[in-house]
Amino acid sequence: MESFLAYTINGLVLGSTYALTAIGYSMVYGILELVNFTHSTIYMVGAYLFYIFVTLLHIPMPLSFIFTILATGAVGALNERLTIRPLRAKNRPKFAMLICTIGTSIVLQNVFFLLMGSETKQYPAIAENQSIAVLGFHVTVVQIVIVVSTVLLLAAFTFFINRTKLGMAMRACAQDTEATELMGVSVDQVVSMTFFIGSALAAVAGIMGCMSYRSVDCSIGAAIGTKTFASTVLGGIGVFLGGVLGGLIIGLTEVYTAAYIGSNYRNITAFIILILVLFLKPSGLLGKKVIKKV
Amino acid sequence: MKIQKVKKGILPVLLIAALYGIPFCVKNQYMLRIGVYVCIYSILACSLNLISGVCGQVSMGHAAFYGIGAYASALVAIHFGINWVVCVIAAAIAAGVIGVLIGIPALKLSGGYLVICTVGFGELVRLILLNWVSLTRGPMGLVNIPRPVLFGVTIKSGSQYMVVALTLFLLIYLILHNILNSKYGRNLKAIREDEIAAETMGIHVHREKVIAFAIAAAMAGAAGSLLAHYMLFISPTIFVGDFSTNILSMVVLGGMGFMPGSVIAATLLTVIPETLRGLDKYRMLIYGFLLIGLMLGKNVSWETTALGRWGAGIWGKIRQRRGLKEGDGKV
Numbered sequence: 098m099e100s101f102l103a104y105t106i107n108g109l110v111l112g113s114t115y116a117l118t119a120i121g122y123s124m125v126y127g128i129l130e131l132v133n134f135t136h137s138t139i140y141m142v143g144a145y146l147f148y149i150f151v152t153l154l155h156i157p158m159p160l161s162f163i164f165t166i167l168a169t170g171a172v173g174a175l176n177e178r179l180t181i182r183p184l185r186a187k188n189r190p191k192f193a194m195l196i197c198t199i200g201t202s203i204v205l206q207n208v209f210f211l212l213m214g215s216e217t218k219q220y221p222a223i224a225e226n227q228s229i230a231v232l233g234f235h236v237t238v239v240q241i242v243i244v245v246s247t248v249l250l251l252a253a254f255t256f257f258i259n260r261t262k263l264g265m266a267m268r269a270c271a272q273d274t275e276a277t278e279l280m281g282v283s284v285d286q287v288v289s290m291t292f293f294i295g296s297a298l299a300a301v302a303g304i305m306g307c308m309s310y311r312s313v314d315c316s317i318g319a320a321i322g323t324k325t326f327a328s329t330v331l332g333g334i335g336v337f338l339g340g341v342l343g344g345l346i347i348g349l350t351e352v353y354t355a356a357y358i359g360s361n362y363r364n365i366t367a368f369i370i371l372i373l374v375l376f377l378k379p380s381g382l383l384g385k386k387v388i389k390k391v
Numbered sequence: 392m393k394i395q396k397v398k399k400g401i402l403p404v405l406l407i408a409a410l411y412g413i414p415f416c417v418k419n420q421y422m423l424r425i426g427v428y429v430c431i432y433s434i435l436a437c438s439l440n441l442i443s444g445v446c447g448q449v450s451m452g453h454a455a456f457y458g459i460g461a462y463a464s465a466l467v468a469i470h471f472g473i474n475w476v477v478c479v480i481a482a483a484i485a486a487g488v489i490g491v492l493i494g495i496p497a498l499k500l501s502g503g504y505l506v507i508c509t510v511g512f513g514e515l516v517r518l519i520l521l522n523w524v525s526l527t528r529g530p531m532g533l534v535n536i537p538r539p540v541l542f543g544v545t546i547k548s549g550s551q552y553m554v555v556a557l558t559l560f561l562l563i564y565l566i567l568h569n570i571l572n573s574k575y576g577r578n579l580k581a582i583r584e585d586e587i588a589a590e591t592m593g594i595h596v597h598r599e600k601v602i603a604f605a606i607a608a609a610m611a612g613a614a615g616s617l618l619a620h621y622m623l624f625i626s627p628t629i630f631v632g633d634f635s636t637n638i639l640s641m642v643v644l645g646g647m648g649f650m651p652g653s654v655i656a657a658t659l660l661t662v663i664p665e666t667l668r669g670l671d672k673y674r675m676l677i678y679g680f681l682l683i684g685l686m687l688g689k690n691v692s693w694e695t696t697a698l699g700r701w702g703a704g705i706w707g708k709i710r711q712r713r714g715l716k717e718g719d720g721k722v
Contacts, residue, residue, distance in 0.1 A: 132503020183687055192449055193686045195503055196643060199451070200682030203636060207676040319632065323511045330504070361522045368511035375508065376496045 103234055104356045105349065110240045110309055112348020113247035117302035118325040119332065119340025120254065121173075121295025127271035127335040128291055131191070134198040135176055136299060137325060138205045141318030143169040143300025144220075144307040145209055151221040158223065165304065166297045173296025174289050176201055181292075182285060202318070210315045217314040220307045243305045250301060251341060254294075258337055263290060271335065320364075324351070327371035333384025342382060346370075407561065414553035423549030427621055429661050430556035431614050434563050436641040436653040438610035441567060443639065444647035445576065446603045447583030448498060451635045452509030453611055455516035456486040458630030460612025461619040462520060462527060465536045468620070475539030475546075479559070479616045486612025487605045494604035498597060501586075513632050520627040532626025539620045546620075556617055563610050567650055570606070579603055580648070633675060640678045643685055 118140050125133040146168050150161035180197045223242060228235040258264040266287045269277040278284045306321070307313045325340075328347045332339025347367050355363040374381065417423055439453045463485035464478040497508045520527050527533065539546045539555065546552050570576045578599050581589040590596050619625050641660050645652030664674050 126503070130502075132507060134503075134506070180683055180687065189686070191502055192447065192647075195449060195506060196639075196682050197686040199506075199636065199639070200679045200684075200686065203675055203679030204683065207673075207679060211672065211676065323507065323514060326507045327511070330507075361518075365515055365518055368515050371508065371511055372496060375500060375504065379500070379504075 100356075104352050106236060106240060108349035108352035109345065110243050110348070111306075111352060112328075112345035113243055114302040114306040114309075114344075115321070115325050115328045115348050116341040116344030117247060117250065117298045117305075118321065119328040119344045120337060121299050122326055122329040123332075123334055123337055123340045124267070124291045124295050126329070127337065128267065128274065128288060129181070129185075129194070131181075131194050131198070132326070133292075133295075134195070134322070135173075135201045135205065136295065137322030138202040138318040139169060139173055139176075139296045140299045140303040140306075140321055140325075141209065141315065142172055142205060142303070143296070144303030144313050144317060145213065145315075146300070147304045148218060148220060148307070148313050149213075152218075158221065162304065166300050169300035169303075170293040170297035172205075173292040173299075177289055177292040181288070185288075206315055206318060213315065215315060217312045220311050220313045222308055222311060239305075239308050243309060246301070246305070250298065251338070254298070255338065257294075263287070267291060323371070324364075324367040327367040327374075330371060330379075330381055331374050333381030336381070336383045339381055339383040410557055410561075411554070414550035414557070417550070420549045423553050425662060425665055426553045427549070427556045427617075429658050430553070430560040431617050431621075432638070432641065432657040432661050433654045434560050434614040434617070435611055435638045436645065436657040437564060437567055437650055438607040438614070439638050440642045440645070440648065440650060440653045441570070441579075441610075442600075442603050442607040444642055444649070444653070445571065445583065446579040446600060447647075448501065448600060448604070449506050449639070450509040450604075450607075451506050451632070451639060452493075452511075452513035452516075453607070453638050454630045454632065454634040455513040456490060456608040456611035457615040457618070457634070458516055458520060458625075458627070459489055459608075460486045460615025461625050461630070462533065462615075463612065464616030465533045465619040465625055466526070468537050469533065469535065472537065475537075475541065475616075475620060478539075478620070479613050482612040482616035482619075483609040484612075486615070487609030490605040490608025491601060494601040494608075498600040498604060510632060510635075513630075513635055517627050517630055517632075520630065527627070530626065530628075532624055533619075534624050536619050536623045536625070538623070552621055556621070559613060559617060563613065564650070564654070567610075571650065575599070575602075583648070636675075637678065640681055643682060 118136070121136050121139070122133060125131055125136070143165055147161055147165040150156045150164055151158055154161075156164065180201055181194060184194050184197060223239060228237045229241070230236075258268065266277065266282045267290070269280070269282065270284055270287050270291075274284055277287075303317070307317070324347055325344070328343035329340040330343070331346060332341065332343030334340075347370060350366050350370065351363050354366045413426060414423065417426070435453060435457060439450065443449045460482035464482035467473065467481045468475070468478045493512055497505060497512070500508055521529055523529070539552075541555065544551075546555055578589070578594045581592065581594060582596055582599060586596055618629075637660065641656040642653055644660065645654070645656030660678075664671060670677070
């Protein structure tokens with residue numbers, strides 16, 4: 098029983114990082130109907146930038162944290178500006194955007210691979226392995242920080258989406274891009290902001306994920322890609338907070354699988370869940386069924 | 392009429408003769424090795440082109456079918472010791488059947504969903520190959536794969552294997568060429584252009600997609616068999632996701648839906664990295680830029696990316712000169 102609770106906490110921690118990453122997928126899909134393959138690589142970029150700021154440039158951690166979020170957000174927005182916007186402007190077929198994001202993801206991953214090398218590096222940590230006893234079992238400080246900051250960020254994000262003008266513009270774009278443009282909203286700016294916010298959240302997820310594993314390398318993006326996308330689809334793609342629910346479920350399932358079935362199978366679970374969801378309820382748990390129209 | 396028919400047949404015959412000339416003229420083992428790889432990658436690129444280029448269903452799990460074919464063929468050969476031809480057929484059937492099984496649920500999806508699903512499938516297959524140690528020997532890989540024996544001759548030398556690989560490639564190319572010029576091929580193009588319109592025209596969209604996926608998977612499986620009996624050693628590290636990206640790059644560079652383009656692109660993307668060994672580190676980076684650049688380039692639509700654009704133009708001129716209609720049988 099005690100170990101079950103410990104697994105549950107691990108699952109929630111893992112699920113939190115998935116949830117934060119899933120929001121970026123969901124937002125971009127909601128507005129552009131595009132699966133942004135660069136997003137999982139952005140997760141890696143965020144994690145790496147934090148490593149560079151803290152370990153290589155010796156910038157204090159809170160400051161590095163802010164720098165990383167801004168820089169990763171900028172990378173995401175720049176990516177949108179350089180590759181997605183020209184394609185949107187020229188009204189290219191959808192496969193063009195898709196392949197373009199695959200290309201960008203390969204480029205980003207290999208740039209970091211060439212600059213930083215392929216070996217796994219030790220990640221900076223807050224509060225060296227300190228743990229607190231809560232109700233008879235041990236929780237590390239990092240785990241508490243991860244869960245608390247995820248909850249705070251999600252609250253802030255929900256407020257932003259529902260209560261601010263930009264958030265309203267995003268929701269409008271998700272419903273009907275053309276009508277939103279006609280209402281005088283700059284869709285280009287909204288899309289840019291979407292990429293910025295999605296990437297910033299992915300950066301936070303990347304930092305926290307790497308902190309809990311205490312290591313970083315260039316392939317973490319590829320590893321997390323399918324899992325976070327599975328979370329997004331499970332929750333209902335396009336529903337901003339659906340990915341959060343999906344992320345937690347996938348995180349928990351993964352940890353339980355690793356614990357009770359075998360750690361070799363942990364990476365397969367997300368894919369099996371993805372296939373099952375797509376087979377049984379493609380619109381996801383919270384999604385609405387979309388009918389294709391001419 | 393007769394003369395025209397003869398004229399029409401001359402170019403392909405000359406081309407095929409020239410291709411068969413390569414293994415007999417080239418004695419350099421290294422060059423022949425590249426030749427065999429060009430054949431294998433051309434099969435992969437052309438088969439992926441059928442599903443992704445012609446039918447418009449972008450798949451990033453092609454390396455998985457390649458791997459399934461390679462392992463199926465190698466296991467059949469090791470455990471039962473039967474003729475290589477049977478192994479190739481077994482590989483194609485194994486990959487094709489799994490193609491149908493995964494295609495039925497996966498092809499209900501489109502666009503990015505399908506891509507992620509195929510990426511996941513590729514990863515799943517790699518993990519199974521890695522973890523099913525009793526069958527695949529896991530990370531140690533399969534060793535002692537027998538060399539193919541055809542008509543009582545053991546295929547040992549590079550030039551002999553090149554002939555075998557070339558024959559299989561030409562056979563598969565011929566099948567694809569005929570598919571594209573059939574009613575079924577036109578159905579696939581109709582699905583690519585507009586699924587709903589195709590469905591109203593009485594095309595069974597989902598079924599046609601699954602069949603195309605299965606054909607492509609079976610062909611990739613055959614390519615896998617070709618690899619297994621050439622390398623004589625296979626391990627899961629060959630069939631990684633990056634490799635699927637390489638094949639997709641070939642298809643995109645060659646022009647989606649344009650078969651000769653895929654062959655040219657497969658040749659270029661195999662020969663260039665070999666000649667520029669020092670650039671090996673930058674290979675994936677260059678592929679990435681290639682994908683972005685080709686998509687951002689001018690006039691991107693089906694069949695008109697990069698090589699496809701020039702290729703289709705030159706192809707059209709050749710056909711015009713030979714008295715054929717523009718676009719007639721264009722693949």
